[in-house]
Amino acid sequence: MRVETHTCPNCGTVVAANVLERDRRLRCPGLDCGEILDFTDLSEEVREHYETNRDRYRLE
Numbered sequence: 001m002r003v004e005t006h007t008c009p010n011c012g013t014v015v016a017a018n019v020l021e022r023d024r025r026l027r028c029p030g031l032d033c034g035e036i037l038d039f040t041d042l043s044e045e046v047r048e049h050y051e052t053n054r055d056r057y058r059l060e
Contacts, residue, residue, distance in 0.1 A: 004046050010035040017042055021050040
C-alpha cells in the first residue's frame with residue numbers, strides 16, 4: 001500500500017490521493033479556500049496505480 005498526497009496550489013492543504021480517486025473532483029477542504037482539486041492533478045503514474053489497485057484503497 002502506498003500513501004500519495006496532493007497539495008492544494010492555493011493554500012497548501014494536503015489531500016490524500018485516494019480521496020481524489022474516489023471523488024474525482026472536490027473543493028479543497030482548507031479554510032476559506034475555493035480551489036477545485038481534480039484527480040487529473042495527480043501524476044499519470046499515481047493515477048494508474050490507484051486505478052489499477054482500486055480495491056486496496058477503498059474508503060468505506
